[in-house]
Amino acid sequence: MIALAGFRFHHCGLAAADPDKAAAFAAKLGYACGPSVFDEKQDVHLRWCEHSSAPALEIVSPAGPDGPLKNILLGQPSSFYHLCYEIASDTAGALEHLRADGTRVVTVVPPVPAVLFGGRKVSFHMVRGFGLLELLEPAQAGDGRAP
Helix, strand or coil: CCCCCCEEEEEEEEEECCHHHHHHHHHHCCCEECCCEEECCCCEEEEEEECCCCCEEEEEEECCCCCCCCCCCCCCCEEEEEEEEEECCCHHHHHHHHHCCCCCEEEEEEEEECHHHCCCEEEEEEECCCEEEEEECCCCCCCCCCC
16 A cells, blocks of 8 residues: 555535534634635635644535535535545646555546635545545645635
């Protein structure tokens, strides 16, 4: 088995039909949540939540009834649904590294600039036997805010 050098845990993704309710509970757990931002390319509303001793949390809520969270929130008001890893290379290089030992990976959403991460590119991939993995590309010169 090949160790995943160049992959650093970044955050957990929580899909929430009611993001205010999710943020209120996160606050009870000690998280400080920022304001909601709309990401047009991903068609979702996002809130970044940080904690002094726990993993960061991204609250993701649907912008409309037919967005990318439709199936995830079907029959449940919230669900943890992805883990994000910051990668040291571009997405193509990271996927090549993942597949080097036979890991089956299917790209669900190719790299797109993310509002929440100052334009850094994110992509989503289904990893067989694991679940949904978000990859966050490294910051480039000129990127804005990048939690």
